[in-house]
Amino acid sequence: MNAELLSVGTELLLGNILNTDARYLANELAELGINVLHQSVIGDNEARLIEALQLAISRSDIIITSGGLGPTGDDITRETIAKALGKKLILDEPSLERIRESFSRMGRSMGKSNIKQAMLPEGCIILQNDWGTAPGCIVEQGKKIVVMLPGPPRELYPLFAKTVRPYLSKFSEGIIFSTSLREFGIPESTVQEILDDLMKGTSPTLSPYAKEGEVQLRVTAKAATEEQARKICHPVVDEVKRRLGNAIYGEDVENLQQAVVQALKKRNQKIALAESCTGGMTASRITEVSGSSEVFECGVVTYANRVKEALLGVRQETLETDGAVSEQTASQMAEGIRLKAAADYGVGITGIAGPGGGTAEKPVGLVYVSVSDGKDCYVRRLLLGHGNAEREFIRYLSSSNALDMARRMILGIPQMKSAVRVDPPRPQNPGSYFGK
């Protein structure tokens, strides 16, 4: 069973947006054991879309389109595919009612142009879209299957997971099972060298996927049942954990922030954050995790020095002598916010994210990250991006490093070698925000 992806949208051809849908669908289909041999991008153009569909039908069993189901005149996927398949479009009243309701819930009335979103090919399976207005659909044409999905990822992902995945799973031969380990701190090329022999295996396969300072290691096996597939994966998962040690921060964990929130929840502990150059990004990453309110009550973004003094008790003489970007300021921020917020752990981040503000002594990319539990305080000096990195990259990696230091401290495992231990500094006015 082969599938083919047709991504429809001029904005993709113009390079306005990344094709995240294709990646998501390819990934999902691989897990279902359905091969994807072709992916194409086509503009909102009737003739070329029909051509692409015909080519796809000639060589693939399942064709999945994404995009072009919106209300505007540019959105022609529904009409064009129906035409190419010789199907009439029929108004689906329940879909229209759903669209109308979703507008009225937002206190708006539905525009006329939205009506066409409820026009669907005759005899299709309707995919009810609870995440947006345009329903998707599945058209079965002889032995070929055409699936049409809306383009916005926040609609396509859940719609696929809830409706198309169960539908397609009956065509999948056997089960593909994957489990993911994630590591932070060992560069991709080193991971490759350490795991070289394991990566040559075919059952299970081990594939690295590097992104923003982390490597995800995906272990995948195909078998008749999930249990069998799990058994095939098991020894390689164990061996990867053994070789990469503490750098592995989780199995089937989404990201560092989730690992941190989980570790805190288990221990019924709280963390507080003081951020300068990352400007709230670490707080935003932690609060992205559902249920983080149990472990995170308070974060401050202290861009200005006077705010570092007033809200964190960073000493004026430290800011004057060592500067806002220094080991001393970072550690006072970490221990300061811990005391002020009456939390178990405090994190401090200060650095130069650029593009301006760098000097020869303190270049763009210089960041100090600190974590304190009141007994121990660790600081790491980072020099990110070889003087060439972008602001967002520096900020993201700084925040990842802070999360990893917190994870290590919470779990009681050693910090990275480059971390320096200092005695927790005593901030000026050390009382908490909440009085005695």
Next chain:
Amino acid sequence: MNAELLSVGTELLLGNILNTDARYLANELAELGINVLHQSVIGDNEARLIEALQLAISRSDIIITSGGLGPTGDDITRETIAKALGKKLILDEPSLERIRESFSRMGRSMGKSNIKQAMLPEGCIILQNDWGTAPGCIVEQGKKIVVMLPGPPRELYPLFAKTVRPYLSKFSEGIIFSTSLREFGIPESTVQEILDDLMKGTSPTLSPYAKEGEVQLRVTAKAATEEQARKICHPVVDEVKRRLGNAIYGEDVENLQQAVVQALKKRNQKIALAESCTGGMTASRITEVSGSSEVFECGVVTYANRVKEALLGVRQETLETDGAVSEQTASQMAEGIRLKAAADYGVGITGIAGPGGGTAEKPVGLVYVSVSDGKDCYVRRLLLGHGNAEREFIRYLSSSNALDMARRMILGIPQMKSAVRVDPPRPQNPGSYFGK
């Protein structure tokens, strides 16, 4: 002149990585005035790669491949394309020497497998790769042009910019000029209805692109010079601005946060943020803008009620009677952080981002957003998503709404109709963090 992109790599078909190369190349070609009508992804498979190349040559003038130039057995682009074009591969000594040198600079010796990276199609134009080992090449075959580039973005981007862009610019017919207007607050379907006639135009074209509650409106014209193209765009840009009015938040501005930072800089004013459900996302978005430190000194993430009281002066009786998610709490947060941080504007955001925590009376997606300048305070009640939206979507839209309210207040333009004006509330302990 039409171009077509062929992305080669099984990791793309499996959804292991995003196709960032295709996006980059599409963008660059659009700017050169070269139309991209097709993009395809193909695995590392000889038969299918030859098929894809032949199809591409049959319909496009320029074919750009990316990927598959590495040293491993999987990397077959060079050999396969040369074979399909009937060209011999010839060892290019200078390229081999460069590869050998790059290994010795890293203190390693070159492996045998790397030799094939210096084997290039006879008569090609060699593209010297200063960012990796594999050189690219251009093969001119009659009137068709085939360009092969390495896959890693950190090699492809600079190699394209330095060698392929100048080469292709001679084929570009005139200049394509685009300018973007961005609006927040009017739904895509309504924008479509308002601008319907303008969107039917062909010179300039006007295309809407909706994303996360905003619509980007791109006005594009092709002409001999940029000045001429600008002139063609001008009347449509003005007309769009006239019809959408205050909802347009900028021309050639990247996003709402940039619009807010620019407006504040111009007036030499400062903003402070108090975030609950958005958990630092608004602060992170503002500090993503380079130079934001001039207008933003201080933000707080106040998840817990006791932090809202202690850091913002939100009244205990408000939290008890009206609740943390209420108009009253939002406005006290906005005015509270404004006073505490001694800023010109304060923003308060409180709501239920889900998936847990919703009730019949206060469902997931209910968010109050407030902005205050000490004279006026506005609050908007939002009900985001269709009761089904994801946590990150609710957080993002809440933060966008807050940024838009701030923008309107800074610029002195009316708030949206659904905003309610209240007198700026007096927080308990109204002093600033900095004493008198």
